[in-house]
Ligand SMILES: Nc1ncnc2c1ncn2[C@@H]1O[C@H](COP(=O)(O)OP(=O)(O)OP(=O)(O)O)[C@@H](O)[C@H]1O
């Protein structure tokens with residue numbers, strides 16, 4: 001038997017499968033999707049088996065054998081292997097990069113796989129079988145293996161296979177039948193993470209006395225002691241050093257005196273451990289929900305490939321429709337994947353799914369540690385669950401009988417991965433659904449223009465998405481599994497629009513008031529709160545109702561500026577201003593991590609009038625405290641939610657009404673459902689509008705609609721205030737009237753006029769290098785080559801724009817240039833890009849020039 005293997009070297013030269021011989025003892029272990037070790041020239045590499053065959057079409061004696069099989073069960077299913085190929089073609093990336101993106105990080109980490117004899121051991125199994133009346137005896141070699149493992153306690157699998165080289169099948173059999181248990185010995189970096197923490201003494205008053213005892217020259221030590229006396233709670237060592245501005249030695253010397261202690265404290269815990277979820281029963285559906293559900297149910301039970309775009313206003317009960325559709329899917333004996341944006345993967349969301357489906361649900365998101373993620377992934381692999389809910393990459397869950405894929409908030413830009421493979425989970429989902437003959441539901445209160453347009457174009461639209469030719473040939477060449485092959489043949493999935501235009505139980509959408517901030521300024525109000533919003537908050541405090549305040553952080557500056565000369569602190573390695581972090585008193589670069597301490601004097605004119613503009617949310621919080629003394633504010637932004645479980649903590653507090661105001665960035669806009677929220681305020685609604693991004697209006701409309709949707713979702717009616725400097729902008733006007741269709745029409749017209757997506761498609765090529773002349777030369781050459789190639793396919797109108805300097809012209813000391821390919825038509829042109837890039841292979845290798853390709857980019861930076 002022979003295996004075709006994609007090796008783990010992301011380079012053009014290795015971007016195809018190599019043949020290897022599968023030695024006899026490994027035969028039972030190797031399958032399509034296995035990870036294997038292979039000899040590669042003088043090296044040993046890891047790789048993925050993408051195909052098995054009984055012969056090779058050249059001298060078999062030249063074919064080298066596999067050296068190792070890395071996993072008990074292949075970490076990838078054949079359809080995922082196939083999908084990886086599709087991704088590499090569609091998004092112009094190396095195939096191995098796509099394969100690697102599909103497996104959990106823990107598998108990539110260094111780890112060892114051991115087995116031990118299962119509890120009860122072989123005897124247990126035998127007794128059970130006899131009770132069944134079935135005398136299935138173990139083979140002598142199996143007994144021998146069990147005895148061997150029992151004798152050793154645990155045995156590393158590679159070593160076991162080596163020892164019983166002739167009985168590879170027998171070992172596998174024992175594991176499959178549960179007589180040997182796999183024990184993962186993962187070095188779990190995340191969960192093992194401990195942080196040095198300074199713990200003050202039990203009687204903090206003593207700190208003052210000790211400070212007195214110190215000689216005058218020990219000023220630093222005194223500072224530490226007095227800081228701790230004022231804040232007598234455990235604090236991270238690193239934080240303390242920042243706060244007081246001392247070195248670790250100073251703190252250590254105090255620890256040596258026994259006046260405080262330094263200990264390693266674990267910072268992460270499992271957010272769902274020991275949680276019990278209250279079981280919920282299906283609700284009787286409202287008429288609009290019922291109509292939508294009936295369509296989905298029909299498609300799911302009918303085994304139809306179908307994409308539904310579900311436009312349901314906020315609070316229309318989309319989640320209940322998802323839940324009941326999943327139930328249908330499970331009743332059919334199939335599996336379901338639910339994707340939600342990372343940011344809205346809140347405990348509340350998870351609770352709804354766990355509450356309905358209990359242990360059948362696996363949760364995958366980035367806040368889990370490597371080990372936790374791996375455990376969830378294993379449940380999927382071993383079919384212990386049939387529903388997975390997760391962020392973007394959960395689309396790669398190794399299910400084999402997918403019946404339904406749900407993408408909530410389908411318009412979210414976070415479904416696009418920003419590093420290679422730069423895939424869009426929505427498009428990958430549609431491809432995967434095609435392989436499984438399954439249904440996709442794209443849900444949103446504000447569907448993206450891309451999806452909307454596909455429903456308008458009906459069937460023809462998917463031509464645009466898939467280049468059928470390559471996927472068909474790939475399927476023919478690769479997949480031994482006929483089921484998958486036959487279903488992948490036609491990915492021509494129809495899009496159907498479903499809608500739920502009203503909230504459940506006829507609750508009204510909240511009235512939205514637009515507040516013109518220019519008018520406020522004109523009448524002398526310089527505060528960031530307009531008078532109407534101020535009054536509305538005051539009223540809520542009075543009535544003990546709750547308020548959600550949104551500050552759009554994108555486009556909101558957190559820079560450092562000298563008020564005397566206008567100097568702005570910039571990163572010395574990137575063309576971007578540094579960001580101020582209040583909590584650590586540092587200024588940092590978001591692109592390369594460069595950091596320095598906050599400035600006290602201007603480096604340019606030595607003036608002391610340096611102003612650190614804190615994050616928008618911090619400023620709003622300060623102002624709230626000033627305006628409403630005693631107000632209880634929960635602030636949620638990147639700074640306050642960095643720690644694991646922080647999200648949950650804040651939201652639970654807010655739900656328990658331990659705060660009056662929930663103030664935050666985008667993360668407060670999505671998915672929250674709190675009965676006592678009757679007021680929503682958008683503080684600066686238009687910050688995004690100023691960004692150089694053709695989706696700015698769409699993003700503004702989406703965000704305002706989402707956040708407005710948090711108000712009045714239950715018995716208490718709600719209202720919304722939108723503060724803006726652009727009150728006449730159509731995105732704000734239409735959002736204030738809950739007029740999705742009005743917005744859509746206007747925006748579609750503009751996009752068509754300016755030749756933007758979804759009418760045209762874009763591919764962004766970014767080149768970077770340390771030397772400008774070489775970079776410019778190369779970019780010019782690339783553009784010329786692209787133009788040449790484009791001219792060869794006159795049937796597809798392709799425009800090559802650039803090269804020009806990227807909006808951020810330098811990152812980490814590397815200059816950046818970009819070319820944009822803009823084209824119309826239904827064929828994927830990634831082949832053309834692929835071809836043009838071969839021109840640059842030598843420069844790439846010799847001069848370490850990097851090129852990144854972004855198909856359908858979401859960010860144009
Ligand atoms: N059939 C129903 N009968 C009674 N209550 C319902 C029904 N369906 C949903 N609800 C309730 O209505 C509220 C809103 O539903 P849900 O959160 O699913 O809306 P949504 O469409 O997902 O909104 P959003 O887009 O704002 O997240 C929830 O509290 C939910 O429990």
Ligand SMILES: [Zn+2]
Pocket residue numbers: 562563564565566567602603604605606607
């Ligand atoms: Zn200055």
Ligand SMILES: [Zn+2]
Pocket residue numbers: 571572573574589590591592593594812
């Ligand atoms: Zn930088």
